[in-house]
Every structure is written in structure tokens, then in C-alpha cells.
Amino acid sequence: MNQYDAIVIGAGHNGLTNGAYLAKAGLKVAVLERNPYIGGATVSRELHKGWYYSNCSYVSSLLRPEITRDLELPRHGLQVVPFGGGATFMRNGDYFGNYSDHDRHYREIARHSKRDANAYDRYSADTSLQTKLIRPYLLRTPPDPTSLKPRDLRDLLEFARSFMALGEEKLLDTIKFWTASVGDYLNEYFETDVIKAHMAGSGIIGTALGVYSPGTAYVLLHHYMGDVDGNVGAWGFARGGMGAIANSLSKALQSFGGEIICDANVDEIMVRGGRVTGVALKDGTEYRAPIVVSNLDPKRTFLDITNPSDLPKDVLKKARNFKIRGSSGKLNIALDGLPVFNGLDPRSRLMAGDLHFSDSLERQERAYDDWKAGTWSKDPYLDMMIPSLTDPTMAPPGKHMMSVFVQYAPPKIEGREWTDEDKDGFEKSVIDQISNYSPNFRDLILHCETRTPREIEAEVGLTEGNIFMGELTFDQLLFNRPFPGYAQYRGPIKGMYLCSSGTHPGGGVMAAPGANAAREILADLKRPNTVPGGYADD
Amino acid sequence: MSDFNREARLLTTPFHSRVAAMCDLNDWGNWMGYTTPNAYFDVELEYFSVRSTTGVFDLSPMNKYRVTGPDAERYLNRLITRDVTKIGVNRVGYAIWCDDNGQVIDDGTIFRLGEEDYRICSYQRADDWLAWNTLGFDVSIENESDAVAGLAVQGPTSCTVLTLLGCTDLNQLKPFGIAHYTFEGRPLMVSRTGFTGDLGYEVWVPPESAEALWDQLFELGRDYLIKPIGSHALELARIEAGFLQAKVDFMPAEEIVRVGRSRSPFELGLSWLVDFSKPLFNGRAALLKEQANGSRYRFAMLDVEGNKPAEHSFILKGDKQVGTVTSAAWCPTAKANIAYAQIEMPHGAVGDELVAEIYYQRELHWTRLLAPCKVIDAPIFKSPKRWQTPAPPH
Numbered sequence: 001m002n003q004y005d006a007i008v009i010g011a012g013h014n015g016l017t018n019g020a021y022l023a024k025a026g027l028k029v030a031v032l033e034r035n036p037y038i039g040g041a042t043v044s045r046e047l048h049k050g051w052y053y054s055n056c057s058y059v060s061s062l063l064r065p066e067i068t069r070d071l072e073l074p075r076h077g078l079q080v081v082p083f084g085g086g087a088t089f090m091r092n093g094d095y096f097g098n099y100s101d102h103d104r105h106y107r108e109i110a111r112h113s114k115r116d117a118n119a120y121d122r123y124s125a126d127t128s129l130q131t132k133l134i135r136p137y138l139l140r141t142p143p144d145p146t147s148l149k150p151r152d153l154r155d156l157l158e159f160a161r162s163f164m165a166l167g168e169e170k171l172l173d174t175i176k177f178w179t180a181s182v183g184d185y186l187n188e189y190f191e192t193d194v195i196k197a198h199m200a201g202s203g204i205i206g207t208a209l210g211v212y213s214p215g216t217a218y219v220l221l222h223h224y225m226g227d228v229d230g231n232v233g234a235w236g237f238a239r240g241g242m243g244a245i246a247n248s249l250s251k252a253l254q255s256f257g258g259e260i261i262c263d264a265n266v267d268e269i270m271v272r273g274g275r276v277t278g279v280a281l282k283d284g285t286e287y288r289a290p291i292v293v294s295n296l297d298p299k300r301t302f303l304d305i306t307n308p309s310d311l312p313k314d315v316l317k318k319a320r321n322f323k324i325r326g327s328s329g330k331l332n333i334a335l336d337g338l339p340v341f342n343g344l345d346p347r348s349r350l351m352a353g354d355l356h357f358s359d360s361l362e363r364q365e366r367a368y369d370d371w372k373a374g375t376w377s378k379d380p381y382l383d384m385m386i387p388s389l390t391d392p393t394m395a396p397p398g399k400h401m402m403s404v405f406v407q408y409a410p411p412k413i414e415g416r417e418w419t420d421e422d423k424d425g426f427e428k429s430v431i432d433q434i435s436n437y438s439p440n441f442r443d444l445i446l447h448c449e450t451r452t453p454r455e456i457e458a459e460v461g462l463t464e465g466n467i468f469m470g471e472l473t474f475d476q477l478l479f480n481r482p483f484p485g486y487a488q489y490r491g492p493i494k495g496m497y498l499c500s501s502g503t504h505p506g507g508g509v510m511a512a513p514g515a516n517a518a519r520e521i522l523a524d525l526k527r528p529n530t531v532p533g534g535y536a537d538d
Numbered sequence: 539m540s541d542f543n544r545e546a547r548l549l550t551t552p553f554h555s556r557v558a559a560m561c562d563l564n565d566w567g568n569w570m571g572y573t574t575p576n577a578y579f580d581v582e583l584e585y586f587s588v589r590s591t592t593g594v595f596d597l598s599p600m601n602k603y604r605v606t607g608p609d610a611e612r613y614l615n616r617l618i619t620r621d622v623t624k625i626g627v628n629r630v631g632y633a634i635w636c637d638d639n640g641q642v643i644d645d646g647t648i649f650r651l652g653e654e655d656y657r658i659c660s661y662q663r664a665d666d667w668l669a670w671n672t673l674g675f676d677v678s679i680e681n682e683s684d685a686v687a688g689l690a691v692q693g694p695t696s697c698t699v700l701t702l703l704g705c706t707d708l709n710q711l712k713p714f715g716i717a718h719y720t721f722e723g724r725p726l727m728v729s730r731t732g733f734t735g736d737l738g739y740e741v742w743v744p745p746e747s748a749e750a751l752w753d754q755l756f757e758l759g760r761d762y763l764i765k766p767i768g769s770h771a772l773e774l775a776r777i778e779a780g781f782l783q784a785k786v787d788f789m790p791a792e793e794i795v796r797v798g799r800s801r802s803p804f805e806l807g808l809s810w811l812v813d814f815s816k817p818l819f820n821g822r823a824a825l826l827k828e829q830a831n832g833s834r835y836r837f838a839m840l841d842v843e844g845n846k847p848a849e850h851s852f853i854l855k856g857d858k859q860v861g862t863v864t865s866a867a868w869c870p871t872a873k874a875n876i877a878y879a880q881i882e883m884p885h886g887a888v889g890d891e892l893v894a895e896i897y898y899q900r901e902l903h904w905t906r907l908l909a910p911c912k913v914i915d916a917p918i919f920k921s922p923k924r925w926q927t928p929a930p931p932h
Contacts, residue, residue: 065845068873075920079871081590084583100580101563229582229870230845239590349579389763392591392695392932397761535845538900 004030006291006521007279008499009266009305010461012040013063015295016249016260017514018499018521020071022293023258024530025522030287031258032279034265034461038250040295041460041467042509044241048447050396053332054242055449056460056467058385058403059083059354061226061235062510063245064139070532071252078248082228082236083390086353088198089437093343096194096359097350100234113192123189129170130177131225131232132538133162134505138225138512139534141520142479142487142504178474182216183361193360200361201354204407205383206467206507208325210368211361215473222472222508235354237387241394245509261287269294269496271310276495279305291495291521295514297462297469298322298482298502301491315492318483323471324502326411326453326464327371331404331430334447338386338400339438352389357382357433371408374415376426376452380433381407399446406430411453411464418454426452468507469500478504489517490524497521548573551598552687552748556756560766567769570663572599575768582870584771588693588734589871591763594755595690595772597740598748601663602686605656607677612817614648614656617671619803619825621816625650628716630729634803634811635667640824641791641800642808643667644784647731649716657682661784667792671820687748691755692738692775695762697929700728700739702758703751708739709928721747730929733772735779737923737930762932777876778869780839780917782806787837787864787878802828805880807837835861836886840877840894841918842866842911848877848894854908855892860885863894872918877911888915 004027008019011033019031037043041056060080068078086098096112099105109117143155163171177185182203186196202223203216210216228234238244250260267282269292278288294301302311302319340346341355358364358381367377383405388395395401406426413422427450435442453465462469470476479487482502489497499517501507519531549572551557562579574596578584587593605614614622618633625631627650634645646660658664668679691700701708704719711717711730719726724747732738743751756764776783784790791800802825803812812825838861842848847868853861861881869876877894885892889912896907923930 065873074872074874079589081586082582084580100583104562229868229873231582234582390590392763397698538905 002278002285002287004028004287004289006293007032007287007289008293008295009279010040010295010500011038011246011250011260011262012295012500013042013246013249013509013511014499014501014514015040015293016246016253017067017071017511018293018295018518019258020249020253020256021515021518021530022521023253023256025518025527029253029258030289031253031260032264032266032281032287033260033262035459036262038260038262039243039246041462042242042246044243047332047449048334050399051334051401051447052241052394053401053449054238054387054403055330055332055451056456057242057509058387058405059235060238060242060245060509061223061228061233062508063226064510064512064515064534065227065229066139066532066534067511067515071249073245073248073252076248076251076255078244079239080228080236081239081390082231082234083352085348085350086355087344087350088194088356088359089341089343090194090359095341095343095350096198097348098198098353099350109195112195113190116190116192116195119189126173127221127224128232129166130174130221133174134221134225135232136162136534136536137478138505138510139515139532141489141516142481144485144488145479146485177217177221179214180217181212181214182220183211183365185217185220186361193362197358197360197364198356200364201356201358201381201383204364204368204381205405206328207471207473208327208371208408208466209471209473211364213368218474218477219472222506226508226510237391239391239393241387241391242509249511266305269306269310269493271307271493274494276493291497293497293499293517293521294491295500297324297466297500298498299324299463300461301498301500301502306493310493312492315486318486322482322502323473323476324463324466324469325471326457326466327408328465328467329376329406329409329426329453330451330456331406331427332449332451333402333404333445334395335400335402335444336446337398337440337444338389339402339434339441339444341438351386353385355382355384355386357437367408371410374410375413376409376422376429377407378429380429382430382433383407384434404430404434409452409465411457418452423450423452423454426450469502470506472506477506481506489513489520551596552745553596553598553689553752556749556752557596557766565768569769570599570601574599575766577768577770578766581768581770581774584765584767585774585870587763587765587767588736588738588771588775590694591765592691592693592696592699592759593734593765593767593771594752595692595767597688597690600683600688601660601681602683603658603660603664603668604680604682605658605668605677606654606680607675608654609675609677610654610656613672613675613677615816616675616819617668618648619812619819619821621813622648623816627652630714630716630731632811634808636803636821636825637791638820638824639791639800640802640821640828641794642788642803642806643791645782649729651716662790685744686742687745688743689741689751689755690732690734690738691741692732692734692736694737694923694930695759695764695932696738698931699755699759699762699764700741703754711929712927713925722750726751733779733781734775735781735917735919735924736921737926774867774870777865777867777878778872778917778919780919782808782878783865798834801835801880802833804828804833805835805837833883836881836883838879838881838886838890838913839917840879840892840911841914842875842877842894843909844907845875846896846898846907846909847875848896848909848911851877851894851896853879853881853892853894853911855885860892869918874918876918886913888913
């Protein structure tokens, strides 16, 4: 009875995607979830009556359109609605707004600096060039640079060709880009503090690095390389909350005969004779399968649910050294009405986008200083959204739901565990900052859910509360993700696979790791591939 | 300074003052001689208001004809290809009308307002055609295009917004039903009709009510995220929902110069609108003949691989060109690349695998792409909300 062809551990979006493609290929699949609900960090819950909180991931852009279309997620209830707008509010009472219309956006930048407004086109072109380099590799398995297999050699050659085709100058720019800090990158284009700060946010979100830390320019790219309906860099909301993504994936999975088993907390991956044989739950239940796919992050996969005696030492060492540092927290707030922000008409379309209060790189770097010192930022960087301005199902009419992503929050406070007092202090730093720019904000709060890395790790299972399941730095990307030698979704034990955001191409509700892993599993089983290829991106 | 007598080329609709105030992009088009917005602020976001909240489209330039008299039903039954007697009072029917050769002149909606009282709402002007067809019928035709202003109020929260406006129990109105209300002392008619394939209504008022209607709708609809939408957003929605557009997907038969460029209902996938069991109608004999002998073309909805819209593409079967695309779009809700094509028989049956020859330009560079495509049997976007009664709140 508890015998399957494949077991996937963790019903987050990648586990569900992986299970869906395996089930589509005819495998008998079970996806095990330790929580009583599915979704992992792609979840929406009614935590205050009438309000739906996407209390982890909160926006969508990276979800691969090829997967959405192939698994018919719209038919299974998924609707991704783009939002426009966004603004950074300034200490002087002004703001910088983000407009989707190019000419209107030019005028807004020019209001702060004509030179920056003109430089924006050069910045856009240079950044687009980088997205074009990476996008074709999202739905592909990274080639192994040490392998002599024909497929790896072919893919490496293609990879090299696309870089060499850039020509010397752009190749050098590219190498610099992939290792630069977002601050230095932006300094090459812009002179105005608020404009740089507005754009730099994408370089640090989810990352335990500061705007001047090398490698953060790539993180910016990671937030730019998605698209909504072909508009690269655009972001949207899943109607009904991010949980709609997991729910539609679960329906796709079930339409192919796959099963989801909740309240199934995996204790250990069972191994016999160098092969996986299934999993054992903490309550003693066993599920048997010759294939076990872990959608947990690499640390949990190798250090928590695999018996160390079944693993080579190098894997244990690499897992121990894997960088997965908690850097962020989240406030989810039910509001009795729409907050008003200094200087901006509340009816402005800018309100529907991402809102921030860090108006200089200096402030963002200082916020990181607090993290290094082992505490939450006293003047944090916020990525704040009001999804109820776009999606009428998130809160009652006229009321609003606010999602506040907060950076920085360390996994431990000065080396010790978070306490409830720390959590209150963290919450206060965020609410105080918003209140500094919004006189009516505090009075509108009906309910607030505050999540520090402690809560995120405990409830969602992300080690240290790291939203990407591992830092998105070059030493942990492509054929280095999660670590060299294990980047092609195969674990060190026969029948063991990895499909989490800890594998290529990383975090951000892309569903690409889950799909890529399924393709590798089906290849090993010599079954026809069910995973779609990526769209050509020109 | 020149002192010539300047006369505006384009008219404005009764909503124009309000439309213009909201048209951030100042992106105007010419629809039937009226100044109408192509886009208000962002085509994508406008489109998504129809799919996620409420979108409002000014459809006042539509042509409206009142058909009254003892023979109104008989007259219309002669005029259109479907059986008008099946459209009850306070019901609406989608219809097409053909010339004597069975070629489609236009499509539109027939509103039955009373036993002997109808309104035809059409994209094309039809005064001449309607007048000639009155011969032998006791019927009167009145062009009331200027006397009726209209807004399409479409999307998941549309029923809620209109209910707040005073349209009591609107959620009980079935698809293609009509309900009558009073707005500021004047009549207001609501029909559960639209061009978007989702829950939606069309609201009809005298022009004097237009500005107040717009103002109140947007005031009451604010909490339901109401937005104005222009013609570009509507175009996306209608392609996704499977609606044909005159002069885009077919040429009105009466305007055809070149032989063979018109299309029959069968060739537009509209055979369900042709009822041979009813009395004589325009084009009946020709259509019977076509039914027996076969059509020249087939209307096909294509699901095109990849994400490049197959606009103006040739459709190939092997090396042979067998058709052309009339409408195409990447459909943002269905997340599919859809094209409508006219395919030469016998090709284009459901399931047929064809190739779209797509040309697209990036940075002045043209690329030719051969994208496999498949004929599908129904529109890609299907909203259950469209058919639900009572209408859902959002």
C-alpha cells in the first residue's frame, strides 16, 4: 500500500511541480508535507477573518511561463495579475515613483536628475543583456564543467559560445557584473541617492549581504529576469494569494494521479545497499519508493533527514559549509483602510507597487551593519506591498492587506536564539519606520503577524529562514548549486534527488528546480521526458 | 494667424469629458468616427481589471437600431440567421446577418425589449440594409445610436459595483438577461452581455445620464478596484474569450470589392447561429447549398507553440500555404499563444497540426519563425463566473 514509484518530500511549489511531472510521466507519486496544509513558502492563509496572508513569498514573476502553460495552471485556478507602480518615500517628504510607461518614468527620474533619467536607458540595456544571458538556462540542467559526458561538453560549449559572442568589452562587463556589488553597479549609471536606493533593493532582498557586498549585482538580476506575459522584469500577484500557485500545482499533480499526504513529517530517508528505499516519518509510518526527491533545502536534506553514515564525507562537509544565512523577516498586516503616505496622493497608481523607505545606499548599508552586529536593523529596508489594491479577494472591500518584507533580521540575536521580546522589538522597528512616513498607518492596524527567521524556520522549514534556500552568490549558482558535483539534481545515494530552490536556478517561486529535477529523474528511468523546454528569449 | 473654419473630424461620446480626464496616456483612436481611447494608463493593467476586478469600456459608438411594430419579430427572423422567436422578452441574443449569397454582413446583439420591440446593436452601420429589408413588413426602424449611451462594465466585481449603483438583485440576472432600473430619474437598462468572456454587464442610459453614471460608478467602484479600459485591452480580452471582430476576422459582405473575400457563417465557425428549420431568411438558399457542397474555408482557433504572437502569419501545412491569421495574441490569463485563422478546406479540423510562419522584429532585426500549432475546439479562456447565477461577488 505505501509503495510508490517516487516520493517527494515537501509540498512547496518545487515539490509539487516535480511530483506533477513525474506523475505526468506515469509514475505513482506521493508528495509528503509535514504541515497540515500545502504550499511551503508559497502559501496563503486566512490568519485574520476576511484577510488572506501570503505570509512568505508575496509576489510572482519568476514562475516559468512554460510550466504554467504546460501544466495548464490557469485551468487549475491560477491567475497571475501584474501590478504597476512602486515608490521610495524620502525623508524630505518627497518620493521617487516607478512608472511602467517609459516616458512617464523618464519624467519622474528627471524630476530628480535629468542625467539619471537619460542614463536609465543605458542601465536598462546593460541589465537586459545580462537577463538575456541567464534566462535560457533557467529551464535547463547546469552543465558539469568537470564532466566529459557529451551532454555536458555540448552544453558547456554552448554556454561558452553565448559568452564569447558578446565580444571583449561586454564579456568583461559581464564578468564584472556577476561579481560586483549592486551599489558599485548602480554608481556607474546614477548620481541620485534615492534612485540608486530604489533599484538597489532588488540586489539585497533575501540575501545576507549589503548593497556594497560583491555578488549583489547578480541578486538584482535574479529579481529582474522573470516576466509576466513576456514583460521581463514585471511582477504580479497570484489572485487569491501565492497559495493559488501551490493549489493549482496540486490540482495539476492530482489530475495526473499524484497524491499529496499532509501531516507527514519525514524523519529519515531510508537507504539499503547504497540505494534509497523510501522514507520513515517521525510517527513511524513508512513509505517505500525507489526514488526519493527532497524539496528541503540542502542543509536539512543532508544534515537532518539523511543518516550521515549513508553519505560521503565531502557531502556532509559541503552541506555544513553551504551558505544559507537568514537575513529577513516579514510582517503581514490587516488594515482597516488605506494608509496615506507623505507627499503621495493615496489614489496614485504608484501605491499598487512595491513601496520602500530607504532613500540612500548609505541607509541600506547601515541596515546591514546591524545584521553583522547580530541584531535586526534599527532602520530596516522594507519591501512593502498592498496586494488588496490589485486583488479584491485578499481583504474585505475598502480594507487592505499589507505585506512587509523586512531586511535585515539575523538568524540569531548576538549568537543566541530569538526571544519574544526580540520579536516585539523587531516588529516595532518596522512599524515605527512606516509610521514616520504615514501618519494614519498605526491607527489602521487590525492584526499583525510578525515572522522573524525563528518563525520562518520553525513553520516553513527554511533553514535560518533564508527565503532562497541558500545564498544566490556566484559560489552557489549554476554548477555550484547547491555545491559542485551535485548540481544536476542527483544526490550522492542512488535514487536520491534534489528539487528545492537550493538547486539551480535558485529561489523565488520559479518552479524551475522542480521541473529540471523531474527531467533528470525521467532520463535516469529512461522514460519519455514530460518537462517542456524554455521559450526562446529574443 | 490663420482664420479658417476648423471643424472637428471626430465626434466625442457622451462620456468624453470623463474618459478624457482619466486618459493618462492621451492615446486616442478613431472608432466609427468617434474619439475613443486606445489605452488609458497601461494596456496590461487595464486588461487585468476585466479579469480580476472591474473594467469599464465606453461602447457608445456602437450602432443601435430600434425595431418596432406588429411585424418586428417576423422582420428580424427574415433578417438574421437564427430563430428570433426563441429570444424572449428581456433577453438578448447574439446574431449574424447575411446577404442573399449567404455571406456575413455583420454580427451583433438583438435585445428583445417587448413583444413587438427590439433593439439591434451592431458594430457596423446598418441603416441602408435594415431599410431595404422592411419591404413587405409592418415595422419601423429608428436609428437611436445617439440616443443611447453605453458602458460595458465587465469583470469579477462588476455585479457588486452595479448593485451598489442601485441595480437591485442584479446577481439574479441570468446571462443574456435584461433588467430595467431608474438612475437619477431616467431609465437605466442593464444586460448581462459583453465582449470579454467573463462575468460582465452592459449598461445603457440616455446621454444626459452619462456623466453622472460614470462618476457614480467610479466612486462606488473604488473599493472594488474599478478601472477604465481602452480598445487595446478589450482586444486582448475578446481574442482570449473567442469573439470575432468585424473588419478584423471577416469583412462585411456589403463592403467587399474583390470576389471571394467575404465569408459565410460556416466559414467563420458560426454554424450554430444558422437555423434552417425556421422560415425564410436572407441567405438561406445559398447556405443550404454550401452545407451540401462544402465550404471554401474553415475558421480555426490555433494554440501556437512558443510565446511570439502569430500576428498576420501565413499558416502552412507542410510546405503549402493553407491559410492566414486574422487575430492573434499572447493571452495573459490563459497563458497561451492563440491565433484565429482562415484555413482552406479540407485543412484546419480540430486537432489538425499546422505551422504558423511568424515574423517578429527586435532592434530592427527581423526573424522568421516556424511555430507548430494545433487547432483547438474551444476558446482557451473559460470563466465559470460568466455563466453562474447568482453571480459571484468577486
